[in-house]
Every structure is written in C-alpha cells, then in structure tokens.
Amino acid sequence: MSTIRPKDVVIIGGGIIGAACAEALSRAGLEVVLLERLGLAAGASSACQSGVGFGISMDDYTLRLHLAAVRAYRQFAADGAEVDYLHHGTVLVGPPDEETELKAGLKRLRDMSVGCEWLDAAALREAEPALSPEINGAARINEMGQVSPMRVVNEMARRAVLHGAEIHTNTELTGIDVKGGRVTAAVTSQGTISTSTIVVAAGAWSRKIGELVGLRVPVWPLKGHVLVTEPVPGMLRHYLTETRYEKTVEAVQAVDLGEDGPQSGSPQVAAVLQNLPSGQMLIGSSREFAGFDREVNRNRLAQIVTRAGYLVPGLPRLRIIRTYAGLRPWTPDGLPLIGPSQQVEGLVFATGHGGDGNTLALITARLVADLTTGQPTEIDTTPLSPDRFDMNGE
Amino acid sequence: MTVPKHLVVVGGGPAGLSAATRASQLEMAVTVVDEYGKMGGQYFRGRQNSTVAGSPRRFLLESPGVEIFSHGIVVDAPAHGVLSVWKQGGGVQSLTYDALVLATGACDRTVALPGWTLPGVLTAGGASTLAKAYGVAPGQRVLVAGSGPFLLAVADDLSTKGCDVQVVEATPLGTSVGGLPMIARDVAITRQTIGYLWRLGLRRVRRRYASIVTAIHGNERVEAATIHRVDQAWQPIAGSETTIEVDAVCLGFGFVPQLELAQALKCTIGYWEETSDFYVKTDEQMRTSQENVCAAGEVTGVGGMRVAAVEGRLAGLTSAYDMGLVAKLDYDAEVRQLSRQLVRARRLGDWVRHAYRPRAGLWTLADSQTMLCRCEDVTMQSAEEALACNPATPYALKTATRAGFGLCQGRVCSSYMIEWLRAQHGYRVPEEERPWRVRPPIRPVPAEEWLTDEA
Numbered sequence: 001m002s003t004i005r006p007k008d009v010v011i012i013g014g015g016i017i018g019a020a021c022a023e024a025l026s027r028a029g030l031e032v033v034l035l036e037r038l039g040l041a042a043g044a045s046s047a048c049q050s051g052v053g054f055g056i057s058m059d060d061y062t063l064r065l066h067l068a069a070v071r072a073y074r075q076f077a078a079d080g081a082e083v084d085y086l087h088h089g090t091v092l093v094g095p096p097d098e099e100t101e102l103k104a105g106l107k108r109l110r111d112m113s114v115g116c117e118w119l120d121a122a123a124l125r126e127a128e129p130a131l132s133p134e135i136n137g138a139a140r141i142n143e144m145g146q147v148s149p150m151r152v153v154n155e156m157a158r159r160a161v162l163h164g165a166e167i168h169t170n171t172e173l174t175g176i177d178v179k180g181g182r183v184t185a186a187v188t189s190q191g192t193i194s195t196s197t198i199v200v201a202a203g204a205w206s207r208k209i210g211e212l213v214g215l216r217v218p219v220w221p222l223k224g225h226v227l228v229t230e231p232v233p234g235m236l237r238h239y240l241t242e243t244r245y246e247k248t249v250e251a252v253q254a255v256d257l258g259e260d261g262p263q264s265g266s267p268q269v270a271a272v273l274q275n276l277p278s279g280q281m282l283i284g285s286s287r288e289f290a291g292f293d294r295e296v297n298r299n300r301l302a303q304i305v306t307r308a309g310y311l312v313p314g315l316p317r318l319r320i321i322r323t324y325a326g327l328r329p330w331t332p333d334g335l336p337l338i339g340p341s342q343q344v345e346g347l348v349f350a351t352g353h354g355g356d357g358n359t360l361a362l363i364t365a366r367l368v369a370d371l372t373t374g375q376p377t378e379i380d381t382t383p384l385s386p387d388r389f390d391m392n393g394e
Numbered sequence: 395m396t397v398p399k400h401l402v403v404v405g406g407g408p409a410g411l412s413a414a415t416r417a418s419q420l421e422m423a424v425t426v427v428d429e430y431g432k433m434g435g436q437y438f439r440g441r442q443n444s445t446v447a448g449s450p451r452r453f454l455l456e457s458p459g460v461e462i463f464s465h466g467i468v469v470d471a472p473a474h475g476v477l478s479v480w481k482q483g484g485g486v487q488s489l490t491y492d493a494l495v496l497a498t499g500a501c502d503r504t505v506a507l508p509g510w511t512l513p514g515v516l517t518a519g520g521a522s523t524l525a526k527a528y529g530v531a532p533g534q535r536v537l538v539a540g541s542g543p544f545l546l547a548v549a550d551d552l553s554t555k556g557c558d559v560q561v562v563e564a565t566p567l568g569t570s571v572g573g574l575p576m577i578a579r580d581v582a583i584t585r586q587t588i589g590y591l592w593r594l595g596l597r598r599v600r601r602r603y604a605s606i607v608t609a610i611h612g613n614e615r616v617e618a619a620t621i622h623r624v625d626q627a628w629q630p631i632a633g634s635e636t637t638i639e640v641d642a643v644c645l646g647f648g649f650v651p652q653l654e655l656a657q658a659l660k661c662t663i664g665y666w667e668e669t670s671d672f673y674v675k676t677d678e679q680m681r682t683s684q685e686n687v688c689a690a691g692e693v694t695g696v697g698g699m700r701v702a703a704v705e706g707r708l709a710g711l712t713s714a715y716d717m718g719l720v721a722k723l724d725y726d727a728e729v730r731q732l733s734r735q736l737v738r739a740r741r742l743g744d745w746v747r748h749a750y751r752p753r754a755g756l757w758t759l760a761d762s763q764t765m766l767c768r769c770e771d772v773t774m775q776s777a778e779e780a781l782a783c784n785p786a787t788p789y790a791l792k793t794a795t796r797a798g799f800g801l802c803q804g805r806v807c808s809s810y811m812i813e814w815l816r817a818q819h820g821y822r823v824p825e826e827e828r829p830w831r832v833r834p835p836i837r838p839v840p841a842e843e844w845l846t847d848e849a
Contacts, residue, residue: 039784039785039787039789039790039793040784040790040794041793041794042789042790042793150793150796153793154783157783157784158782158783160783161782161783169784169785169790170785227841229841231800278770278796278799278800280799283841296833296834298472298834302845302846305841305842305845309842316840316842317840317841318840318841319838319839319840319841320835320838320839320840320841320844320845321800321801321803321835321838322799322803322833323833323834323835324833
C-alpha cells in the first residue's frame with residue numbers, strides 16, 4: 001500500500017458510519033480510502049439491533065436530526081437499495097399512568113408532520129395480535145422502520161468502490177502524521193498514505209484513534225445485549241418497544257464521568273423487539289458500562305427476556321439460537337461528534353452515535369460530505385461539532 | 395466420608411462410555427449426558443447387542459453406578475465447572491462437575507454441490523441412522539456417494555432394507571486395495587469388511603471408484619444425479635459424465651468433529667491442513683488446554699470406534715488421576731499400556747482419514763446458484779459478490795451475506811465455507827482456534843427454560 005497515490009480522504013472504520021461516509025465522499029468526487037482493522041461491520045454494526053427511528057422525548061433539534069435520518073433511509077430504499085428495509089412503523093407501549101404524557105408526545109409529533117396515532121385496546125389487538133392482552137393502549141408511529149445494518153455497510157461499500165473508493169480491510173491505523181497542526185498522512189500496518197483529511201468513524205474505538213494525535217476523544221463503549229430467536233415470520237407486525245427504552249438511554253447519560261470515563265455498571269434494561277425479514281426476532285436491549293468486554297452476561301439476557309415477556313407473552317417460549325453483546329460509542333452529552341475539529345486541522349469526526357448509529361448513518365455521511373467539501377448543510381451542525389469538547393485537557 | 399468427585403461426560407458414544415466406566419471404577423461419581431434416549435452414539439445405533447469395548451451393553455455391565463442423563467442437550471457453559479443441560483420439555487438443569495470429559499463425537503462433513511439442498515439428499519450418517527434406528531429407507535434407487543469406508547456400511551444398511559443402491563467413491567480402487575494389509579491385522583474389521591463386500595456383491599450393488607457426484611437434479615425432489623470420473627485431485631474429467639436416475643442421494647465425505655462445546659469452554663483447537671480437519675488439542679493423556687477438561691474420541695480427530703474407546707478409557711483414568719484418586723505409579727503403568735493400544739488403534743484410523751481425505755476438486759463443485767447456506771438461502775454467487783469488498787474470511791462472509799445466521803448457526807455450512815475460502819480465495823486458518831465463533835446457547839433452547847431472571 002506504500003505505493004498508493006495521495007488521497008483526499010482517509011476514513012478510519014468499516015462500520016455503518018465509515019461505509020456510509022465512504023459512499024457519500026466518493027460520490028462527491030473525492031478520492032477516498034477506507035481503512036478497517038478487521039472486516040466490514042465487525043464491531044457494533046454486526047452486534048446491534050435493526051431499528052431506524054427516534055424517541056418521543058427527544059429535544060426538538062435531536063428529533064429533527066433523526067427525522068431527516070429516517071427519511072434519508074426511506075429515500076435510500078425507494079431508490080432500490082437492498083438493505084432489508086421495512087417501513088412498518090413502531091408500536092410504543094408505556095405504563096397506564098404515562099398515557100397522558102404519551103398522547104402529548106404524539107401531538108408534538110403530528111405538529112412536526114410525523115404520522116402517528118393512539119391505538120385503543122381493540123385497535124391494538126388488531127394491529128399487533130401477539131401483544132399482551134393486559135396492554136390496553138399504545139402509540140403507533142409510522143415513520144420508524146428497520147434495516148439490516150450489515151446489508152447497509154456492504155451496500156455502501158459496494159457503491160463507494162463503484163465511485164472509485166478503495167477499501168482496505170485487515171488494515172490498522174497505527175499513526176497520524178501532523179505537520180504545523182495539519183494532518184499530512186495516515187500511517188497504517190500496510191504503509192503510509194498521504195492525505196489532508198482523516199475521518200474518524202471508529203465507533204467505540206474512536207478514543208484510540210484520538211490518542212494517536214494526543215487528543216482525548218470523549219467516546220466510551222456502552223455495552224448492549226441482544227438475543228436472536230428461531231424464525232417466527234409475521235409474529236410481530238411492527239417494531240415494538242416501550243417508553244422505558246428512552247428512560248434507559250437517559251439513565252446512562254446521568255452516570256458519573258470520572259477521570260477514566262463513566263463508572264462501570266449501572267445496567268439498564270428495556271424491551272426492543274424486531275421481527276426480521278428472515279423471520280428471526282431480535283430481542284433487546286440493555287445498556288451498561290463494562291469497558292471493552294463483549295462476553296454475554298446471562299443475567300442480563302434473562303432480564304431482557306423478562307421485560308420482553310411483559311410485552312409479548314409468547315416470546316419467552318421461543319428458542320434462542322444466538323446471543324451477542326456489542327459496544328455502542330457513548331458520548332457524555334448523548335449527541336454524536338460530526339464534523340471537523342479545530343484542534344487538529346484535517347481531522348474530521350463521525351462517531352459517538354450511541355445507540356443511534358444505524359438511524360443516523362446516512363444523515364451523518366451527508367453532513368460529513370457537505371462539511372468536507374464546503375457545501376451548506378441541510379441542518380445546523382453546531383450542536384454536533386467535536387469542538388464542544390475540550391480534547392486537549394490533561 | 396468425603397463427597398466423591400463428580401465427572402461429567404458429554405456424549406454417550408464409545409469414547410464417553412469408556413471414560414465413564416474407567417472413572418467410576420476409580421471411585422468417581424459419574425454422569426453421562428447424551429442427546430439420545432439410548433447410549434452408544436452413532437456407531438452403536440442398531441448394534442445394541444454388541445459387547446465390544448465402548449459398547450452400551452459392556453458399559454451397563456461394567457459401570458452400574460453411573461448416572462445416565464439421556465435426551466440431554468448441553469446448551470451452555472455459563473461458568474467454570476458448570477454446564478447447562480436442556481431436557482426437551484423438562485427444563486434446563488445446571489450440572490456441576492469437578493472434571494469433564496468431552497466426547498461429543500463427529501457429524502457428516504457437508505459439501506455444497508449443485509442440488510445438495512433438494513429433498514431426497516441426505517448425509518450418509520443421517521441415512522444410516524434412519525435405516526438402522528427407524529427402519530426407514532431414504533428412497534428406492536439410492537446413490538451413496540462420497541469418500542471412505544463408511545460408504546460401504548451405508549450401502550450395506552440400505553441394500554438390506556431392499557433399496558437399489560449404487561456406490562460412487564471418489565478415491566481410486568487402488569487406495570482401498572492399498573489398505574488391505576492394514577485391515578488384515580484386525581480380525582474384527584477384516585470380518586466386517588468381508589461381510590460388506592460379500593453382501594454388496596451378492597446384491598449386485600454397483601461400485602464406481604475415482605468418481606464423484608457433480609450435480610443432483612430434480613424439481614420437487616431428487617430425480618437424477620450426474621457422475622464424473624475424477625483425477626487425483628478430484629477434478630472432474632470432462633466428457634466422463636453419466637447421469638443416472640435415482641430418488642435419493644446419500645453424501646458422505648467423511649466426518650467433522652463437533653467442537654461447539656469445546657469452543658464454548660475455550661479449549662485450544664487444532665487444524666490439520668492436509669486433511670481439512672479441526673480437532674480439540676490434547677496432551678498424550680487426553681487433557682485439553684482447560685484445567686480438568688479432557689477430550690476423547692472423534693472430537694480429538696476422527697479415528698473410529700476403537701481409537702475412541704481407548705482414548706475414552708485414558709480420559710477417564712486421567713480425570714481420576716488429576717483428582718488425586720490414582721497413585722502415580724499405577725497411573726503411569728496404565729497410561730503406558732493404553733498408549734500402546736492407542737498407537738495400534740490409531741494406525742488404521744489415521745490411514746483412513748488420510749487416504750480418503752477431501753481433495754481440492756471437492757471445493758469447486760458448486761456453481762453460482764448452489765446454496766452455500768440453506769438456512770438463509772445464500773448462494774455461491776452472492777458469496778462471491780460479497781468478497782469483492784470484503785476480506786476472504788468466514789466472519790466477513792457471514793456478516794456480508796447472513797450465511798450461517800440461521801437455525802443451525804453454521805453447524806452445517808461453516809466447515810465447507812472455511813474450506814472453500816481456503817481453496818478458492820487463499821484464506822489461511824488461524825492458529826489454535828476454529829474461525830467460527832460459538833456464542834451461547836450452543837444449541838437452540840427456549841428462552842424461559844435457559845435463562846432465569848435472578849434480579
């Protein structure tokens with residue numbers, strides 16, 4: 001690889017964010033090379049669930065970002081991308097005492113022209129027959145859907161190659177050359193590539209990339225567990241989740257941030273159920289800080305199954321064929337880092353998406369492409385700027 | 395009185411039963427877990443009257459105190475010294491052990507060739523089980539194709555059931571003839587082999603050598619199969635094909651060890667490149683890389699029933715010795731004696747594995763529409779396409795295509811996938827592991843039976 005020509009952009013990471021960035025940047029006419037330490041989708045992109053959506057408790061900015069992201073997927077699928085996209089909406093279940101709050105949330109969504117409705121007991125039975133008869137009402141939100149993140153990664157990589165990008169798997173970034181405060185080259189296990197721009201899309205491992213230039217990237221791994229069942233085609237008609245899910249997202253944002261990152265522990269569990277086109281059911285979810293450990297914890301799996309059983313009583317009887325744990329890239333304020341950093345010129349971030357990497361992949365890639373080529377962005381990226389964190393501190 | 399040390403043996407075939415017998419004689423409390431209702435494993439299915447070493451009858455006579463856990467499937471190894479065993483309809487039990495013997499055996503090597511997923515195509519081992527244990531024949535006109543002496547056993551079973559059988563063996567006749575001096579040293583095997591050949595001769599079972607089935611045809615199910623003669627590398631020779639009408643095909647290209655539990659326990663796995671075999675690495679006394687875990691029989695490398703029985707005995711002995719139940723002098727003496735037996739037994743087993751090993755041509759039979767993974771309907775074409783921007787590794791292929799994502803979790807297709815990547819795409823198998831992750835549960839199990847919420 002030491003003989004390759006200088007590149008406009010070197011992307012670090014072959015997950016869903018890196019692959020989408022490779023596609024967008026190469027389509028914009030830049031010469032792109034993507035470096036991946038292992039294989040495509042080897043990290044969180046193959047150890048996650050399949051949802052594409054948003055939360056009703058999100059603030060206006062985050063919700064607008066997610067809506068743009070969700071609509072980007074719909075367009076992507078409409079243009080013929082084969083990524084197992086399902087646009088069947090979500091059924092969101094909450095405890096009875098949250099009904100008023102949930103209905104208020106729906107009104108806000110409608111005001112932002114998101115199709116949604118309240119389903120009473122009868123309508124709910126019809127919409128989602130597998131649901132527990134003890135649930136007497138739930139919200140249906142139309143814009144949410146599912147994709148196969150592994151398919152998205154491979155489709156994006158394929159398209160990027162068509163646009164002239166190079167993809168180097170089994171290639172690790174070992175150094176970044178900086179001269180006069182500017183990126184000049186990416187040093188890899190396979191050789192050095194001259195470049196003025198490096199996009200950090202290394203997910204939960206982004207901190208290690210920052211260390212190569214002395215930056216402390218505020219991204220830490222947030223572990224999550226998933227179970228996969230035997231095929232049960234059509235058991236669920238929607239992507240099913242509960243209001244508790246957003247509370248688990250908020251809860252991990254409230255942890256103490258010490259010198260070495262968030263304190264270990266504080267496990268959170270909420271049911272997130274997705275029936276895949278293969279018929280298999282993905283059952284999640286959990287959130288906890290456990291470093292880079294990816295071993296599955298049976299107790300956590302059991303807690304997830306218990307929650308899932310409250311929503312769908314038939315679910316615990318299904319056979320589990322596989323379980324796994326993945327590492328989300330968590331940031332202290334719950335927003336991703338998207339865009340260039342003033343701290344090292346030429347270093348662009350596309351990381352820290354927490355549990356929203358699937359949803360935000362396409363919009364992230366568009367924003368990165370626009371910011372890199374100096375085009376106006378479709379959404380204000382100030383709240384996403386990496387410069388909101390001081391990465392130089394001792 | 396102290397509580398006896400508990401040995402759990404997983405697998406009730408010749409290796410497992412021999413280990414259980416020896417350990418129980420040495421004052422261990424022993425539990426044998428097996429998936430089936432009857433002990434004896436694949437080898438003794440339909441041979442319930444045999445009394446040779448490793449047979450269930452001999453086992454019952456010699457080891458009355460051993461606890462039998464039949465219909466038990468090990469689904470997880472959740473902590474050191476604990477196995478989760480699922481009994482269908484009976485929940486999951488935690489089985490604790492002081493020592494463990496892995497005797498999980500082997501299953502048929504699956505090969506993707508055009509038509510292999512048609513109804514009517516079985517593995518040779520599967521067909522043999524159907525015939526012997528259930529008295530069911532896979533069809534009327536049956537092609538038994540593959541490589542190795544097991545084909546003769548299957549052809550014998552099926553022709554006994556009245557099937558019109560043809561055998562297609564990929565290695566040349568000379569290979570089998572070359573093994574005769576080796577076979578002649580063993581009276582029982584000689585008798586068995588003569589029996590097969592005699593009966594197959596009487597029933598006019600046609601045998602072709604240096605030939606391979608290159609395609610299986612049919613709409614709803616098997617209707618015909620195409621056979622080519624092959625060269626030494628098992629490459630089909632152009633113009634040599636014949637198509638025969640059959641309604642079932644039994645494919646038997648040897649066996650692969652069942653390594654899921656060994657992998658879950660993080661035992662070191664070895665790989666013999668030449669014979670395309672993964673196996674659990676052990677020392678000469680059958681200890682794996684994990685403390686107090688021994689392995690015996692086909693999981694340590696396919697070698698046949700005799701090897702399994704001696705290895706099992708050795709594993710049972712070593713387990714007891716490691717628990718402090720055998721004096722060193724006695725142990726060393728018995729190890730020497732068993733090791734001598736093993737050398738003799740392995741001679742034939744090693745020769746068979748080597749002589750009938752898969753050759754390069756086997757990994758080239760699939761065409762673009764052949765299924766690589768039948769659970770997820772992944773074709774060879776989509777696998778090739780995925781490799782355009784992915785490294786040629788089993789994981790990358792899996793992630794890109796969903797091959798191995800289905801109900802079997804790659805138990806059927808992963809061995810083929812690894813060999814195909816090696817042969818066609820220069821993939822190199824990593825050292826000391828099988829490049830196909832095993833994640834709990836080891837086998838499908840209902841969530842509510844496997845997982846108990848203690849929170």
